[in-house]
Amino acid sequence: MTQFDFEIKASDGAARAGVLQTPRGEIRTPAFMPVGTAGTVKALYTDQVRQSGADILLGNTYHLMLRPGPERLKALGGLHKFMGWDGPILTDSGGFQVWSLAKLRKMDAEGVTFQSHIDGSKHRLTPARSIEIQADCIGADISMQLDECTDFPCSHEEAARSLELSLKWGAASKAAFGVRETQALFGIVQGSNYPDLRQRSAEGVTAQGFDGYALGGLAVGEGHEQMCASIEMAVPFLPADRPRYVMGIGKPVDLIEAVARGIDMFDCVLPTRSGRHGQAWTWDGPINIKNAKHAEDLRPLDEAVDCPASRDYSRAYLHHLFKAGEHLGAMVLSWHNLAFFGALTARMRAEIAAGTFEAFRAKYADKWAGTRSQPRSETDGRFKPG
Amino acid sequence: MTQFDFEIKASDGAARAGVLQTPRGEIRTPAFMPVGTAGTVKALYTDQVRQSGADILLGNTYHLMLRPGPERLKALGGLHKFMGWDGPILTDSGGFQVWSLAKLRKMDAEGVTFQSHIDGSKHRLTPARSIEIQADCIGADISMQLDECTDFPCSHEEAARSLELSLKWGAASKAAFGVRETQALFGIVQGSNYPDLRQRSAEGVTAQGFDGYALGGLAVGEGHEQMCASIEMAVPFLPADRPRYVMGIGKPVDLIEAVARGIDMFDCVLPTRSGRHGQAWTWDGPINIKNAKHAEDLRPLDEAVDCPASRDYSRAYLHHLFKAGEHLGAMVLSWHNLAFFGALTARMRAEIAAGTFEAFRAKYADKWAGTRSQPRSETDGRFKPG
Numbered sequence: 001m002t003q004f005d006f007e008i009k010a011s012d013g014a015a016r017a018g019v020l021q022t023p024r025g026e027i028r029t030p031a032f033m034p035v036g037t038a039g040t041v042k043a044l045y046t047d048q049v050r051q052s053g054a055d056i057l058l059g060n061t062y063h064l065m066l067r068p069g070p071e072r073l074k075a076l077g078g079l080h081k082f083m084g085w086d087g088p089i090l091t092d093s094g095g096f097q098v099w100s101l102a103k104l105r106k107m108d109a110e111g112v113t114f115q116s117h118i119d120g121s122k123h124r125l126t127p128a129r130s131i132e133i134q135a136d137c138i139g140a141d142i143s144m145q146l147d148e149c150t151d152f153p154c155s156h157e158e159a160a161r162s163l164e165l166s167l168k169w170g171a172a173s174k175a176a177f178g179v180r181e182t183q184a185l186f187g188i189v190q191g192s193n194y195p196d197l198r199q200r201s202a203e204g205v206t207a208q209g210f211d212g213y214a215l216g217g218l219a220v221g222e223g224h225e226q227m228c229a230s231i232e233m234a235v236p237f238l239p240a241d242r243p244r245y246v247m248g249i250g251k252p253v254d255l256i257e258a259v260a261r262g263i264d265m266f267d268c269v270l271p272t273r274s275g276r277h278g279q280a281w282t283w284d285g286p287i288n289i290k291n292a293k294h295a296e297d298l299r300p301l302d303e304a305v306d307c308p309a310s311r312d313y314s315r316a317y318l319h320h321l322f323k324a325g326e327h328l329g330a331m332v333l334s335w336h337n338l339a340f341f342g343a344l345t346a347r348m349r350a351e352i353a354a355g356t357f358e359a360f361r362a363k364y365a366d367k368w369a370g371t372r373s374q375p376r377s378e379t380d381g382r383f384k385p386g
Numbered sequence: 387m388t389q390f391d392f393e394i395k396a397s398d399g400a401a402r403a404g405v406l407q408t409p410r411g412e413i414r415t416p417a418f419m420p421v422g423t424a425g426t427v428k429a430l431y432t433d434q435v436r437q438s439g440a441d442i443l444l445g446n447t448y449h450l451m452l453r454p455g456p457e458r459l460k461a462l463g464g465l466h467k468f469m470g471w472d473g474p475i476l477t478d479s480g481g482f483q484v485w486s487l488a489k490l491r492k493m494d495a496e497g498v499t500f501q502s503h504i505d506g507s508k509h510r511l512t513p514a515r516s517i518e519i520q521a522d523c524i525g526a527d528i529s530m531q532l533d534e535c536t537d538f539p540c541s542h543e544e545a546a547r548s549l550e551l552s553l554k555w556g557a558a559s560k561a562a563f564g565v566r567e568t569q570a571l572f573g574i575v576q577g578s579n580y581p582d583l584r585q586r587s588a589e590g591v592t593a594q595g596f597d598g599y600a601l602g603g604l605a606v607g608e609g610h611e612q613m614c615a616s617i618e619m620a621v622p623f624l625p626a627d628r629p630r631y632v633m634g635i636g637k638p639v640d641l642i643e644a645v646a647r648g649i650d651m652f653d654c655v656l657p658t659r660s661g662r663h664g665q666a667w668t669w670d671g672p673i674n675i676k677n678a679k680h681a682e683d684l685r686p687l688d689e690a691v692d693c694p695a696s697r698d699y700s701r702a703y704l705h706h707l708f709k710a711g712e713h714l715g716a717m718v719l720s721w722h723n724l725a726f727f728g729a730l731t732a733r734m735r736a737e738i739a740a741g742t743f744e745a746f747r748a749k750y751a752d753k754w755a756g757t758r759s760q761p762r763s764e765t766d767g768r769f770k771p772g
Contacts, residue, residue: 039706043713068681068706076682082703295454296462317468320425320454327429327713 004184004211006243010353014235014262015361017352020212020243022088022141023182024080027055029243029264030348032255032341033090034271038063039083042272043327043334046085052307052335053342056088058267059140061133062097065123066116070137078139090186090267091140092247093130093173096216099149107148109165127172135183144214145173147188152220152376159192163201166190166216170208184211186245192217193226195233202237212243212265219248219268221376227254231261252281252344253368259348260361271341275334278322282340285368287315289333294319307339390570390597392629396739400621400648401747403738406598406629408474408527409568410466413441415629415650416734418641418727419476420657424449425469428658429713429720432471438693438721439728442474444653445526447519448483451509452502456523464525476572476653477526478633479516479559482602485535493534495551513558521569530600531559533574538606538762545578549587552576552602556594570597572631578603579612581619588623598629598651605634605654607762613640617647638667638730639754645734646747657727661720664708668726671754673701675719680705693725 008018020027034041034049037060041049049057059079064070068082076082079089095112098105102114111126127146134143147166150159170187177185187210191197205213215234218227231246238244245265246258255266271281278290282302287294289301297315305311309332321329351360394404406413420427420435423446427435435443445465450456454468462468465475481498484491488500497512513532520529533552536545556573563571573596577583591599601620604613617632624630631651632644641652657667664676668688673680675687683701691697695718707715737746 038710038712039703040712040714043717045714045717063710067710068702072682076684076700076702082700082706084698084703296458298462312470314462314468316454316462317425317470320468324424324449324453326424326426327716328426328431330713331429331431331717 003182006212006241008241010355012352012355012357013260015259015348015352015357016262016264017349018243018264020264022056022184024086024088024141025055027088027265028345028349030255030259030345031055031265032345033058033265033267034338034341035060035267035269036083036085037269038067039079041334041338043276043331044272044338046083048335049085049338050087052338053346054087054338056090056141057085059089059091059138060097061091061094061130061138062101064091064138065094065125065133066118066121070133074137074139078137080139088141089138090142091134091138091144093134093144093146093188094125095130095146096149096248098125109168111146127169128176131173131176131185135177135180140183142184142186142212143173143177145170145185145187145210147190147216149220150190150192150217152192152217152222154192156194156197159190159194159197160200163190163197163204167201167204167208170205170210174208174210186210186212186214188214188216188247189234189238190217191230191234193222193230198230198233199237202234206237206239210242212245213238214245214247215263216247218246219250219254223375224254224257224372226375227373228257228261231258231263235262251368251371251373252341253365253371254373255341255344256348256361256364259352260357271337272334275337276330278329278333279337280318280333280340281337286371289315289318289329290322291319301333301336302340305336305339305343307336309333309335310339389568392598392627394627396741398738398741398743399646401645401734401738401743402648402650403735404629404650406650408442408570410472410474410527411441413474413651414731414735416641416645416731417441417651418731419444419651419653420724420727421446421653421655422469422471423655424453425465427720427724429662429717430658430724432469434721435471435724436473438724439732440473440724442476442527443471445475445477445524446483447477447480447516447524448487450524451480451511451519452504452507456519460523460525464523466525474527475524476528477520477524477530479520479530479532480511481516481532482535482634484511495554497532513555514562517559517562517571521563521566526569528570528572528598529559529563531556531571531573531596533576533602535606536576536578536603538578538603538608540578542580542583545576545580545583546586549576549583549590553587553590553594556591556596560594560596572596572598572600574600574602574633575620575624576603577616577620579608579616584616584619585623588620592623592625596628598631599624600631600633601649602633604632605636605640609761610640610643610758612761613759614643614647617644617649621648637754637757637759638727639751639757640759641727641730642734642747642750645738646743657723658720661723662716664715664719665723666704666719666726667723672757675701675704675715676708677705687719687722688726691722691725691729693722695719695721696725
């Protein structure tokens, strides 16, 4: 068994349940990775994150390189020690946040130069520098190759140009990473919503050979249907014996449909972000706790979720905390949401093992159909121009 | 033993260590009561509050009467159930917050009419209504009489007029409270910084007969020295066999000096408020964690405090959390500060029991001398006009 052995324990249709070994412990898949953007999963203690069922966290290279800074983080002993998390950590490459957050970014063939959204300071990210920050400074157990993210929608020509750059950066990332005993490197498939480009990218990345394969360029406004379609375009061209990870998703309905298409890993800020804004995800669908109808409701958020946050606080109390702007509201809803995502992935693993995943998927895909994301229009205010 | 039996277990000079019995558990004195203004000790879970050494919480009648509202709170089963705290709760009368927060307040001989600072809605508080809200709706174990708070400084004439009104309201509060088996009522001594008035008020309140006696009108800008002096004016005229409580204090140095003058109970927002703003109180004095000197300091806040918040997070990490505006910073510092206040009161109880309190007081009064509050000037911007 190698350090990052991936064993598929059960499968049901395209869905699979497995275990990815890491030197810092097992990752049970399908796995949801809570996002600890700036070295903390927002409003949660790390033992709550662990108890919610998370085996692995995601850290954001972009945020950590700006603050506290990669060399300082290295001097302090790396991210695990810094934030008090002894399980595995996966880091993104920083590319996506440079694309979505940084000011005045300037791409060239070797990398990207950008200004910090915090203080305007100038930084540069190349494949080698991204790997250095992730693997050597942060100390990530799993690093991601640097890639370029395209806007959505994106022309075929632009998507084709971009994925070739990402392939080049993947090779450069792999070269910089070298051979490591206790750390892994994942490649990233791009190609927007074009079947030929997703195939080209998946084949190219697979040919380079990584410890795992991610799909990028999703959850950028394409909507639920297109997201599912893009997954279907790429999965057949990825090796079956390595983990597959869709970056940045998603809602519970997204996770179910992605697992049904052979995906093993996810990360998303949704549980904590929506928790801070008063949205609780439950087996009966999402709840807006700020709604007046909860003001005298003594029921907990979801008794079926085995977490104090889900069981021990009345909706009336949580409603009050949000109306009063109290920290504890965001703390409890973030905790509950993470526990719900933990329960959802545990349930998917159990349904796959039992060979009943399709019935489970059908039930909840229907029940939660109203939560599917719609495609973002070029004319709506949220569309991000290139 | 009655329901609110108060036993003084040890004394050392004027300082005393004891136990106040309540139907919901013992209160070890000297006791610090964390403030749960709106039904939550800000940014803390109730089990953290309990683990910090707090035996009793304070709830604010003013805030709870505005939101969620007394009748709704009663319908939901009272504050203990609402916030998940099964220990004793003391509520203030609402008078102080009407004086300090409400808009357009109008006093008359029978009570006060005011507008909510939240939504401008009109409310009225009388002695009987305050008791109804505290004892019947909130379900407080210990209620406070309604009193009038005077500004500081305050003329002798005004302080004399006001304390007579507070005595009248004390009698009306007591009449409204009636005889209760499982709930207690405390009276409040006013009189500003005038020895004759503090004596007059203490004697008047004592003659009415309450389960405990509080000193009001302190921590309103008079400064540390005047606060100590005002305590000395009143204590000789209060019964030795009932608990004495100074409302709204204070810093660690205030607690030590008040205990040295025979005070048993305290409440203050300081640990949580200063924690939210990046100030940590330690045996070595206060720390501003936002200061750049902590950016690479791997030491915890205070290893001598037996709390995960005090021991398990480096100053470098907490500095980072505050710089990044992360919730966890406020959560950990609030938790640590409460644990420090719990450790401080536990230490005072132990020093009194050992007969070594005076040496302890002298050491820390000196060490923390720089943290003493100065008298607020009438001309400084923080002075609150009458």
